[in-house]
Amino acid sequence: MPTAASAPIRRLDADHVTELTSLAAELLDVHGSATSPALLADLAHACRRLSQGLRHELRPVDTADGLFVVRGLHVDDTDLGPTPGHWSSAGDAGALWDVVLLLVSTLMGTPIAWDGQQDGRFVHNIVPSPGHETVQTGASSSVLLTPHTEDAFHPGRAHLLLLCCMRNHDDIATTAASIRLTRLSDDDVSQLTRPVVPILPDDAYEDAQRFGGKPAPVPTLFAGEDGLSLRFDPAYTPLDEADADYRAAYGRLEDELARVCVAVSLEPGDVLVVDNDMVVHGRVPFTARYDGTDRWLKRASVRVPGRRTRPGSEASEHGYGQAALEAWAS
Numbered sequence: 001m002p003t004a005a006s007a008p009i010r011r012l013d014a015d016h017v018t019e020l021t022s023l024a025a026e027l028l029d030v031h032g033s034a035t036s037p038a039l040l041a042d043l044a045h046a047c048r049r050l051s052q053g054l055r056h057e058l059r060p061v062d063t064a065d066g067l068f069v070v071r072g073l074h075v076d077d078t079d080l081g082p083t084p085g086h087w088s089s090a091g092d093a094g095a096l097w098d099v100v101l102l103l104v105s106t107l108m109g110t111p112i113a114w115d116g117q118q119d120g121r122f123v124h125n126i127v128p129s130p131g132h133e134t135v136q137t138g139a140s141s142s143v144l145l146t147p148h149t150e151d152a153f154h155p156g157r158a159h160l161l162l163l164c165c166m167r168n169h170d171d172i173a174t175t176a177a178s179i180r181l182t183r184l185s186d187d188d189v190s191q192l193t194r195p196v197v198p199i200l201p202d203d204a205y206e207d208a209q210r211f212g213g214k215p216a217p218v219p220t221l222f223a224g225e226d227g228l229s230l231r232f233d234p235a236y237t238p239l240d241e242a243d244a245d246y247r248a249a250y251g252r253l254e255d256e257l258a259r260v261c262v263a264v265s266l267e268p269g270d271v272l273v274v275d276n277d278m279v280v281h282g283r284v285p286f287t288a289r290y291d292g293t294d295r296w297l298k299r300a301s302v303r304v305p306g307r308r309t310r311p312g313s314e315a316s317e318h319g320y321g322q323a324a325l326e327a328w329a330s
């Protein structure tokens with residue numbers, strides 16, 4: 001896996017940084033908490049005050065990399081306080097950054113949350129947690145977090161995934177691979193366009209894992225409105241139920257994704273924006289510190305209204321009983 005970061009960088013100038021952080025601070029001051037429903041309801045209105053220049057920097061992904069890094073925001077490590085040991089103890093830690101991430105998300109679409117994940121919060125805290133070292137969720141550390149589409153099990157999954165870095169003293173990389181940079185034969189693409197095996201809910205969704213309905217097989221690849229797209233989470237795909245031809249094509253897809261994979265080591269203040277229809281992301285293994293100085297990311301998920309990238313058959317999926325909540329009624 002390549003170790004050099006090669007993601008497109010969009011650098012915010014000082015005025016744009018001030019614009020974004022002062023609006024976030026004002027909203028936090030007015031509403032008292034980043035999880036306030038009134039703050040969520042106020043986001044779209046508040047964003048109208050942001051300049052065209054800032055909007056331009058935060059325009060949609062515009063290269064086949066399917067991602068970019070927004071750089072220039074400054075996180076003060078001493079003000080931040082210790083990295084929480086678990087998402088459930090994060091409370092309002094780093095709340096200003098929750099609001100920054102919500103504003104950035106709102107410029108790009110509609111932030112979504114899940115009842116069954118991190119108490120329905122719209123901004124998740126991604127921290128390594130004792131006892132979770134080897135699971136395939138954001139709370140793990142000692143294992144490779146296998147490249148995946150975020151919330152691949154669900155038809156209402158995000159179009160965009162945003163990761164904002166609070167702290168990353170050991171330069172632990174997020175990995176990302178774009179389907180648009182892979183080379184696959186037409187035969188492999190046809191194979192993987194067939195709905196053969198389901199993608200099951202991941203370990204972050206205990207309720208969904210208890211859902212009684214029959215899992216629906218879904219295609220791995222599909223034609224989006226602007227090119228080839230994917231829905232991929234091998235750690236939660238019962239591939240042994242697939243026929244040999246499908247399995248072989250899936251293996252070649254995995255090889256190609258590994259070939260084009262980039263490693264992006266986020267710096268505090270960086271916001272990584274990933275197109276969840278084009279790019280699968282993961283994380284390299286690391287040794288957690290568990291001393292309050294661990295790596296800490298904030299994560300938001302965004303739907304882009306009007307985007308037509310998903311197969312029509314997704315409309316009849318049950319989504320394992322999980323519902324995505326939108327930050328405001330559209």
Ligand SMILES: O=C(O)CCC(=O)C(=O)O
Nearest residue numbers: 126138173174282283299
């Ligand atoms: O820790 C990372 O860099 C990414 C973790 C991840 O997959 C996620 O937060 O969705």
Ligand SMILES: [Fe+2]
Nearest residue numbers: 148149150281
């Ligand atoms: Fe993820």
